[in-house]
Amino acid sequence: MSLILGINAYHPDASACILQDGQLIAAVAEERLGQRFKHIAGFPAQAIRRVLQMAGATVKDLDHVAIGHDSKANTSAKVRRVIANPARSVKAVASFLQRRSRFESLGDQVAAACEVGRADCRFEQVDVEHHLAHLASSFFSSPFDSAAGLSYDGSGDFVSTMLAKCEGNTITPLRRFFVPDSLGYLYTALCQFIGFDHFGEEYKVMGLAAYGEPVYVDVLREFVSTDGKGGYSLDERYIRTTGGSFEECINEKGEIVLAKMFTPELVRKLGEPRQRGEELTQRDKDIAASCQRYFEEIVLGLLGTLHAQMPADALVTAGGCALNGVCNARIRRETPFQKSYIQCAASDDGTAIGAALYVWNSVLKKPRSPVIDHASWGPSYSDAEIETALKVAGLTYERLDGDLLYRRTAAHLKAGHVTGWYQGRSEWGPRALGNRSILANPAWPGMKDLINAKIKRREAFRPFAPSILSEEVPNYFEQNVESPFMMHVVKIKPEKRIELAAVCHEDFTGRLHTVKRSQNERYYDLIREFGTQSGTPVVLNTSFNENEPIVDTPEQAISCYLRTDLDALCVGPFLTAKPSKALPTAGH
Numbered sequence: 001m002s003l004i005l006g007i008n009a010y011h012p013d014a015s016a017c018i019l020q021d022g023q024l025i026a027a028v029a030e031e032r033l034g035q036r037f038k039h040i041a042g043f044p045a046q047a048i049r050r051v052l053q054m055a056g057a058t059v060k061d062l063d064h065v066a067i068g069h070d071s072k073a074n075t076s077a078k079v080r081r082v083i084a085n086p087a088r089s090v091k092a093v094a095s096f097l098q099r100r101s102r103f104e105s106l107g108d109q110v111a112a113a114c115e116v117g118r119a120d121c122r123f124e125q126v127d128v129e130h131h132l133a134h135l136a137s138s139f140f141s142s143p144f145d146s147a148a149g150l151s152y153d154g155s156g157d158f159v160s161t162m163l164a165k166c167e168g169n170t171i172t173p174l175r176r177f178f179v180p181d182s183l184g185y186l187y188t189a190l191c192q193f194i195g196f197d198h199f200g201e202e203y204k205v206m207g208l209a210a211y212g213e214p215v216y217v218d219v220l221r222e223f224v225s226t227d228g229k230g231g232y233s234l235d236e237r238y239i240r241t242t243g244g245s246f247e248e249c250i251n252e253k254g255e256i257v258l259a260k261m262f263t264p265e266l267v268r269k270l271g272e273p274r275q276r277g278e279e280l281t282q283r284d285k286d287i288a289a290s291c292q293r294y295f296e297e298i299v300l301g302l303l304g305t306l307h308a309q310m311p312a313d314a315l316v317t318a319g320g321c322a323l324n325g326v327c328n329a330r331i332r333r334e335t336p337f338q339k340s341y342i343q344c345a346a347s348d349d350g351t352a353i354g355a356a357l358y359v360w361n362s363v364l365k366k367p368r369s370p371v372i373d374h375a376s377w378g379p380s381y382s383d384a385e386i387e388t389a390l391k392v393a394g395l396t397y398e399r400l401d402g403d404l405l406y407r408r409t410a411a412h413l414k415a416g417h418v419t420g421w422y423q424g425r426s427e428w429g430p431r432a433l434g435n436r437s438i439l440a441n442p443a444w445p446g447m448k449d450l451i452n453a454k455i456k457r458r459e460a461f462r463p464f465a466p467s468i469l470s471e472e473v474p475n476y477f478e479q480n481v482e483s484p485f486m487m488h489v490v491k492i493k494p495e496k497r498i499e500l501a502a503v504c505h506e507d508f509t510g511r512l513h514t515v516k517r518s519q520n521e522r523y524y525d526l527i528r529e530f531g532t533q534s535g536t537p538v539v540l541n542t543s544f545n546e547n548e549p550i551v552d553t554p555e556q557a558i559s560c561y562l563r564t565d566l567d568a569l570c571v572g573p574f575l576t577a578k579p580s581k582a583l584p585t586a587g588h
Contacts, residue, residue, distance in 0.1 A: 002364070003057055004064045005048065005110070005123070006356030010102060011069065011130075011156065012039045012199070012256060013349035016047035017377070017428075018055040022360040022369040026054035027377040027428040029349045031549040037255045038549055039200050044352075045113035050379060052114070059114035062123035066359045068133030068351025071103055074158045077178040081158075103127070126363060128355040130156025132171060134318035134346075137354030139166040140361050141372035142341035148310040150302065153319035153348070154184030154242075161319075163302065165310045169361045169368065174309050180241045181234045183295060184321055186224050189239045189261040190291045194284045195274035199249075199256040205288045206326055206489075207462055210507035212285030214293035219269055224298065230305025232298050238266040280461075296327045303335045314339040318354070322346040323430065325489035325511050332481055332488070344375040344485040345429035374519040375433050375485060378426030381554050386572040389554040393562065397576040406529040408583070409570045414534045416444045417567035417581050418451060420544055422557045423522050427550070431486045432543035434467060434515060434523030436550045436557075438566065440502065440540040442466055447502035447540060454565040457546060465511040466492075466503040467541040469527055473514055476500065476538065486513040502540050513541060 004019040006027075017027035028051060030044040031037060052058060107125045111118040128136070134151035149164035149171060160182035165172040187202050196204045223238040240261055242249070251257050267273060274284050303315070315337035322328070322342050332340060343350050353372075360366050390397050400408055412419050421437045432438075438455065440447050452460050465486055466476075474480045478491040489509045497504045504510060517524040531537030544551045546564055551557045554571055561569040561576075568577040577583070 002360070003055070003062050004066055004356045004359055005051070005062050006066045006068070006352035006354070007044060007048070007106070007110070008068050008348055008352040009043050009106065010041060011348050011351075012041045013347055014040050014042055014044040014047065015345070015349035015352045016044045016051045017352045017356055018051045018057065019356045019360055019369070020055060022366050024353065024369070024372060024377060026051040027345070027353060028379060028426070032378065032426065032552040036549050039256050041250060041256055043109055043113070048110060048113050054379065059111060059116055059121055059123075062121065064126055064359050065107060065110055065123045066126045066128055066355035067103065067106055068128055068130055068156075068348075068355040069103060070127040070129045070157055072127070073129040074176070074178065078158050081179065126355070126359050128358045129159075130351060131159050131162035131176070131319070132173070133351040133354035133358060135162065135164050135166065135171050135316065135354065136358040136361070137350040138316040138318040138341055138343040138346070139171060140357035140369055141343050141353070142314075142316050143371045144314040144316065144339070144341065146312055147314040147316045147341075148306050148312045148337065150306060150315065150317045150322075151319045152183055152299075152321040154188060155179050155182055156348070156351075160184060161302070163306045163309070166316060169365055171358075171362065174306070177232070180236055180239075181232060182241075183224070183232070183298060185234060185239055185241060185261060186220075187291060187295060187321070188258070189266070190287060192258075192260055193262050193266070193270065193273045194287060195276045195278060197276055199258055202320070203323070204459065204462070205291055206324055207505070208280070208285055208288040209292035209326070210289075210505050210509070211461060212282065212287070212289030214290040215286050216270070216290035217294050220290055220294045222269070223266065224294075226298060226301060230301045232301075238263055238269070292326060295324070296330055299327055299331070300334060303331060303337070307336050311336075313337060314341070316341050318343055318346045318350060320347045323487070325487055326509070329479060329481065329488040329490045333479065342485060342487045343372065344427070344431065344433075346487070347430060349429065373484065375427040375429055375431070376425040376435055376520070377428040379552060380425040383572050386554045386574060389558055390571070390574055390576065393558045395558070395576045397574045399573050400575055401573055403525075403529070405570065405573055405575065406526045408575055409526060409568070410530040410533050411583055412568045412577065412581070413439060413441050413530050413539060415583065416441055416447070417577070418447075418455060418565070420557055420561050420566050420569040420571070421523075421526070422544065422551070422554065422569070422571040426552055429485065431513075432541065432550055433484070433486060433513065434520045434541065436544040438542045438544050441534065442500045442502045442538050442540045443498070443534070443536060444502060451540075451542065455546065456542065461506070463505040463511065464503050465513050465541045466500055466538045467513040467515055467523070467527060468538045469524065469531065470514040470516045472537045473512070477510070477512060481512065483512040483514050484516070484519055486511055488512050499536055500538060503538070
């Protein structure tokens with residue numbers, strides 16, 4: 001038996017996973033555990049211990065530890081950058097040397113996290129370049145034997161974008177874009193300019209874009225220029241790089257705080273930046289729309305070049321930028337790629353799986369791993385543990401088994417009750433996909449505003465996702481695309497927009513989440529029952545949290561339920577509701 005531990009460490013979204021004989025057994029991000037701050041970038045000690053526990057293994061059983069980082073990668077490009085910018089590179093070089101030392105002792109840190117000595121372990125450490133790990137996370141999880149590959153984010157191992165040829169057990173890079181040229185940096189800089197200055201808020205720009213017009217695209221062309229051949233180049237007069245490693249940007253709470261990435265020259269072009277908390281103006285909305293439109297334009301140019309070099313009909317993508325659902329849907333509509341796959345943890349946490357899969361497939365040359373077609377790879381808790389948490393919280397609850405649980409929960413949804421839904425293993429990746437979700441009736445008047453204001457406590461413009469039975473997609477959406485990991489934003493058919501009012505965004509789109517029974521049996525059966533009762537085989541779905549990482553334990557789910565205006569909570573087989581939201585139980 002082969003056991004491979006995959007790690008993302010000292011980079012945003014620290015995480016760990018376990019492969020047994022090439023098959024994924026468990027995966028979890030560090031942010032879900034311990035201090036629970038979003039995008040933790042340290043060493044994933046708790047995640048390592050948890051995935052080993054879920055696999056029924058110890059650190060002494062490991063054959064390989066794979067890390068989605070390689071300090072030796074792209075040395076020539078790094079040296080060229082230092083020579084070209086000696087004064088600005090002093091801090092970055094010092095940070096690099098410190099970082100390299102930390103990764104060289106990674107094996108010792110893994111052993112120490114499990115309270116054993118390194119000499120007692122037999123595993124071999126394998127370093128995998130950041131974007132190779134990203135691509136491996138999607139290609140080796142996909143059903144494709146051959147595909148073109150695109151990985152893109154802010155940066156990792158000095159690269160922001162990688163185009164690749166993926167065949168069998170091999171990923172061959174075709175082109176790398178080096179720092180500072182980064183689409184992620186462009187998006188982050190403008191995100192900060194609009195006033196979303198917390199790390200990882202780029203998705204807010206995508207949502208806000210629907211309220212604006214792309215009138216600033218020509219200005220943005222000065223910030224990042226293109227060559228008409230798929231290439232692009234960032235102008236550092238307007239956008240600056242981070243200048244160091246992410247762990248240097250961590251505050252006392254463990255959160256990543258980036259310095260401003262936009263310069264005074266950019267301010268001279270666009271005016272004064274919005275401060276967090278200020279009212280959003282039409283200018284801010286137009287900048288968001290322009291950022292989204294220009295981002296899509298550059299990505300489509302990249303993919304045109306990629307298809308010319310790798311004329312496959314399948315595409316795999318990964319990296320933080322691959323979470324841009326609006327762009328993903330446009331890729332499916334407007335490029336020659338007819339099929340696509342994006343791993344459920346496409347952001348940096350996914351490099352843990354990518355590094356492990358790269359070792360299994362490309363280093364060990366083993367048979368391809370099984371397709372990852374669902375996201376339920378995280379921790380779970382027993383019915384006894386759940387019931388104990390309910391009792392400690394002093395809640396009145398019922399145990400409902402089988403179809404009765406679905407009927408009663410669906411009745412709450414039909415009645416307009418916002419319901420916490422906590423089932424099975426937690427999802428791997430940033431999306432709530434029906435295991436740790438807050439659900440509601442998508443047709444209920446005012447539901448979007450109610451959840452944003454009283455439960456999620458977030459900006460009013462933020463949309464929610466429609467979870468729909470996979471076979472019903474052609475009846476409700478203009479683009480018939482399978483999206484089990486909520487990676488595509490597509491148009492809702494005009495005649496269905498009132499029926500889906502709470503999940504219909506300003507531009508009549510929804511962030512599509514398709515559900516098959518083979519992927520999530522309980523969630524599918526709940527949506528089907530809601531469809532039977534309401535006539536709509538769709539539920540509003542958002543992550544089970546309130547300005548925190550998605551809940552992990554039953555205690556966290558119950559706490560969120562009690563401190564917010566959630567009406568009901570279905571946790572495992574147990575259902576509870578606030579007194580004012582109780583439903584008749586006659587006949588169940």
